[in-house]
Amino acid sequence: MAQTERQLDTPDTQVQISDEIRKTTCYMCACRCGIDVHLKDGVPVYIEGNRDHPVNRGVLCAKGAAGLKQVTSHARLRAPLRRVGPRGSGEFEEISWDEALETAAGWLKPLRESAPERLAFFTGRDQSQSLTSWWAQQFGTPNYAAHGGFCSVNMAAAGIYTLGGSFWEFGTPDWEHAELLLLFGVAEDHDSNPIKIGLSKLKARGARVVSLNPVRSGYSAIADEWLGITPGSDGLLVLSLVHELLRAGRIDLDFLAQFTNAPVLVDCDPRSPEYGLFLRGDDGSPLVIDARTGRPAPWDGERVEPKLTGHLRRAGISHRTVMEMIAAQYMDRAYAPEAVAARVGLPPERIRWLAAEIARAAFETKLELDRPWTDFRGRQHSTMPGRPVAMHAMRGVSAHSNGFQTCRAIHLLQALLGAVETPGSFRFKPPYPKPPEAHCRPHFRAVPGQPLEGPPLGYPLGPEDLAVDAAGAPLRIDKAFSWEAPLAVHGMLHMVIANAVAADPYPIDTLFLYMSNMAWNSTMNTAGTMEMLTAQDEEGNYLIPRIIYSDAYASEMVAYADLILPDTTYLERHDCISLLDRPISEPDAAADAIRWPVVEPDRDVRPFQSVLLDLGARLGLPGMAEDGQPVYRDYADYITNHERRPGVGPLAGFRMGPHGLQDGRGTPNEAQLDSYIAAGGTHGIPVPLGAAYYKPWNRAYQDWAVEIGLLDAPAPALVQLWSEPLRRFQRAAEGQGERLPPEPLRERLAAVMTPLPVWYPPLSDTPGVEENYPLHAITQRPMAMYHSWGSQNVWLRQIHGMNPLYIPGAWWRALGLQDGDWVRVTSPHGEITAPAARMEAQSENVVWTWNAIGKRKGAWGLAPEAPEATKGVLLNHLIPEHLPSGENGASLSNSDPITGQAAWFDLRVRLERIAAPREASPGFPPLRSPVPRPD
Amino acid sequence: MHPAPSLILFTTLSGLGFGLLAWLCVTLSPPEGMAALAWLALAYALCLSGLAASAMHLIRRERALKAFRQWRTSWLSREAWAALVTLLLGGGFGLSLLLGHPLLPLGWLTGLAALGTVFCTAMIYAQLKSVPRWHHGSTPALFLAYALTGGALLYGQTWPTLVLLALTAALQIWVWIDGDRRLARSGTTLASATGLGTEGSPRALFPPHTGSNYLLREMVFVVARRHLLKLRVLAVLLAFALPAALLLATAVSYFNFICLALYVAGVLLSRWLFFAEAEHVVGLYYGR
Amino acid sequence: MTDLPSHTERQLGLVIDLDTCVGCHACVVACKGWNTQSQPSPLSDQDPRGAAPSGTFLNRVHAYEVTPQTGAAQVVHFPKSCLHCADAPCVTVCPTGASFKRAEDGIVLVNESECIGCGLCAWACPYGAREMDMAEGVMKKCTLCVDRIYNETLPEQDREPACVRTCPAGARHFGDLSDPESAVSLLVEARGGMDLMPEQGTRPANKYLPPRPRDSWEGEVDLLAPWLEPVAEEPRGLLGWIDRTLARL
Ligand SMILES: Nc1nc2c(c(=O)[nH]1)N[C@H]1C(S)=C(S)[C@@H](COP(=O)(O)OP(=O)(O)OC[C@H]3O[C@@H](n4cnc5c(=O)[nH]c(N)nc54)[C@H](O)[C@@H]3O)O[C@H]1N2
Ligand SMILES: Nc1nc2c(c(=O)[nH]1)N[C@H]1C(S)=C(S)[C@@H](COP(=O)(O)OP(=O)(O)OC[C@H]3O[C@@H](n4cnc5c(=O)[nH]c(N)nc54)[C@H](O)[C@@H]3O)O[C@H]1N2
Ligand code: SF4
Ligand code: SF4
Ligand code: SF4
């Protein structure tokens, strides 16, 4: 035994744990906290939070604090691998980097020359989407996206199309001033630490937290009020709140008139070709009635005072304000608490209580910041009136097939209260707000040997922007931006494999994946996906001929690739958390950050971004190769010298200006990374005080955003309560216009693409399903685990090494369950077995488990008998990637029909009690591990 | 509590050894000469192997001597001293026997010390408030009763043995029955452990770790109730009923190996139960 | 050594707010990290990648469910480490003196080089706050980060326990509980801080702040009703009300 015990009778209270601190950015989730990495003799020994970092202010979550175990994980890949056994077996040989890169280039070059769309390049929750997207664009394939399509695109899209910015990590409750916070379906979120810090601020102030969530753990556990809502019904609840608030006149008329499109005039004549579209002036801008003159005026006209109510007849066609449409729609008794109570799973009194509490919090006390400002119409305001009601929503709302409209409903509720970008409510983080018009449209025309004209992803404004051919067929492999998912602004990674194997809409040659565990937890129909990845044609060729994958660890997906490009871990590389992508801004500052190699890799691995640039250079991609020479030495060089637009590069801090260093726009500065390192890995550009609220309408903010390069021109925008883009698609579904959806999709599009928020039941709740599968089955993020990759972490896996299915008390008793029992869980798609556990603090007809704890045997460098594989549960086996096929047999994806967001939480199941089996099922043969594992 | 073999052996063997020593030293006609040596050797063998077993329970055995330090507060330390003193006194007394000049007062002192050692052993358990079943005056009483009974049986004191068997059996049965209520009586519940009793009754929901840990292995040992009852009956049969019946039936006065074997088996089982049945209040935190 | 000090000059300890703890386990891992990395002997893990991983942790977070007579069940996340008891039974049982309570600040510590690994102190602790390190064979427990709170190699603001420094929800507070004017004592006073297992007579230093009442909506229904007093029952009525209201402004 080691003789190294502590002598604590005279404890060494002066122990020096490190001789150096290097400040970089955490990677264990997308929150991207600042970390102080303590090194002793060059070896990292301890990680703690960076107190000066804007995101975490010194705190760190469990994953972040266990980061070193990720860096020293036994599951780390060690060298490039070439598959030698059959796909899926996990048999590989190590090869050199030169060989690996030549192989990849050899596969991709002919594709680029002939049919670039045959490369599907999809990335996971990486933090370099501005690079990967640009790479895809330069390669010329439209088949690119990151993980957003299966993550929370419903939030992103609903936010952008409605407010010009979204919840997710792009906005935040005003923790300093809110008096009431409503959380819809949030377990952890990307803003993990800021939400926790924020909640504690609210608690300290005595502000009230209300959580709407079928499960009362985590944030919901500490909420003052918990509403155990039935999954998939939030939209209905919110519209009922809208109903009540309208009836009671508890709405902010000033806000609605000035900052939303409530006063914009809409064509209300069903026979008119423009029915449902805005009345526009000669310059194309939507019109309002100016209260000063009683006459129509452009919405953004200088000093115009829009009138909330009113009619206007023009050329025989009558127009009404959006406010009138809102009144007409939501005053309907169909939205009364009594009418929605059963579906929502809450008593009518509870719903009415919530509406009243919102009204009270919003209108009882006057919150006003003494900050003069000028709005986009030139009107000067002497103060910033506030509205101390904040809302935040995440995947509990978004991971349903009605999530987009539900999220829009929440935004409608916020706007009715004047609780958007006002003190005490919801605040944007730069570069948001940025309305859809200020984003680009999707680019999808693949031309052999040529780059795309622009980025593959963008924000369609109407049918003309869809990625479909003349016949209406999808042009992207994932069918994003097709009639199946017109606003799939983050792509649809979850459909790529199924579509490619079905050659629907066409086959591909190479699937290039980066950090996405598509053979396991990030896929629907997991077992089926594994089969698809190994499916062969009659000649024995794989239906997806080539798979290239970059992972850092021995994940399940590794076994299914032909070529593995092993990545570094987060302490071993440069990364750039850029304002062009998903930055770490706060409402009061635009901020970006870097990672840098605080330790050198001890294996033959390379940072993926550098590898991607290398590959780009070998392929001669424009911007990456010039005269056969690589433009960038590596990613660090790219971060420093790449300019997306003149003066705008990956990092906004410490750029070169005419008078030395400057922030925002500026030419590249060779010492930029050093400056970031010296500054603690991050740099913020403060939002001027008078610009920090009312951002979408605040001249000072808009000018500042242009000055630092977030926008190219001021882009003030009203809250789009009535969404014209949606109406354009709906119109097409009604048979109007040039580009029409295929017949079988019209009914569904017409029903869901409503210009005002609606609620409809989840799409897979087809007749009979509810009776046979009476329980909703959902997952939650465990705070101490990150998707699949925490299980290799020898500390974290002790906290979550297996995951039972939590069953509500009533069902527990009805099924006669006892501690130690298991259940068979059956969905319309499949069945699994799971250890059962009882929980009373959850909604009546809901079962749940922690997400992604269950593991495939042999993966992650764990022993085959690891509890993750024998008692771990993965609900994904039960979730189909397609909706039950309709009358026409069409296979539509199990996603939101508007955005293509994967509908993970629409799952319904039934349970049977079973005796504890030896192991959880389904079981799969153990993977051959590419890394040594204990046996 | 985890029924560690080292502790079961320790308490059983040292109980027998010190019990025997007590009988040896206090009987009015102590053995002499080689017989004395043989008896003493047996008692010492039992005591020492018991103590050796207890040392096996230490992980850092090389530091075992440090256990003598804290006699002012620690029953474990006291037990170490008591054992040492007893063995030294017994050595002196033995010498006097060997030399044929029994120093009877020294014998009585040794006997007292031997019982004192058993008392200290018992107090290691009885002092633990955290284990309500043990935290009771009956714990030292029971340990002493077992030691005396075993010693008497070993030393062939038939009638005292029979009386002690009956008394110890009665005490043991009462301790089991009463012991079953002690956790509840202690007032320690999950509600008091968490302070969460005012709203309703708390219930363990998520364990801190899904895997096991030292606390659970050491302190949370759960045996099914129906097994317990069977085992208790078996222990009474082995330790008391059968030896007593045999003693009465055969009325062999001197050394009855079968009786002894049965008794020791019974004591081992009752000691197993002593540990296995004891509920540590930390189990409440884990919902056990 | 294992005599308890009759009086401690100060009694340092933690105050844990059950009202705000979200159960994130950050404090668990920060504790493991600090006590592993800062010391020559790590808090070991057995079978770390195998079927039954089990390691030494000085702080663990449970969760309990409380079902009231009426209303919805509640969940309380519940971190637990050594409570640095005034009448620490773990100290008095220790045969070697390895376990002791400091007179200067009330911290209960184990001097590992004196520990024989008998485990008795862990038995004596009713809270499960001591864990035998299976690699070292010695008892480990929360040190209240004695090697941080006085550590002059750390910046002043970092001289607090690792678990307190990291807690994102601000649910952990550190200070002198013997000083009635200290921030922690005031917090305990204001929020009705409580002892765990008071009947065990250990007199813990650490205090727990109970969760504030939840789900009090039913009592508010009447109070809030005026906020939903209808101004209109159908669209026209609402529009009329809007016009009238705006005209009044
Ligand atoms: N049932 C159910 N399924 C779900 C969800 C759910 O809520 N319920 N959530 C969905 C959501 S929102 C998401 S985002 C997905 C997440 O699912 P994935 O995106 O698959 O997430 P991870 O499991 O984290 O796996 C990503 C891969 O990245 C690898 N990796 C980690 N670090 C690095 C690195 O530094 N470099 C490289 N190259 N690779 C690395 C990991 O080893 C792992 O193989 O899951 C989805 N699936
Ligand atoms: N620790 C940790 N943090 C993470 C991750 C992780 O794996 N681990 N993953 C990151 C990723 S990729 C993402 S996308 C985010 C996701 O962050 P969250 O959105 O917080 O993710 P989920 O855990 O999926 O939470 C969904 C919540 O919604 C609830 N819910 C389910 N259905 C409904 C419903 O119909 N209505 C309502 N109101 N609630 C419902 C569930 O009970 C759960 O509490 O977290 C990120 N942060
Ligand atoms: S929340 Fe945790 S895992 Fe995510 S970045 Fe922050 S410390 Fe790292
Ligand atoms: S909590 Fe346990 S270990 Fe800590 S002082 Fe109290 S009794 Fe001792
Ligand atoms: S395990 Fe160590 S600290 Fe605990 S009582 Fe035994 S010797 Fe003392």
Ligand code: SF4
């Ligand atoms: S005070 Fe230090 S040792 Fe104690 S629980 Fe907190 S981090 Fe761990």
Ligand code: SF4
């Ligand atoms: S870090 Fe804070 S919030 Fe998280 S479990 Fe620990 S005490 Fe609770």
Ligand SMILES: [Mo]
């Ligand atoms: Mo996600």
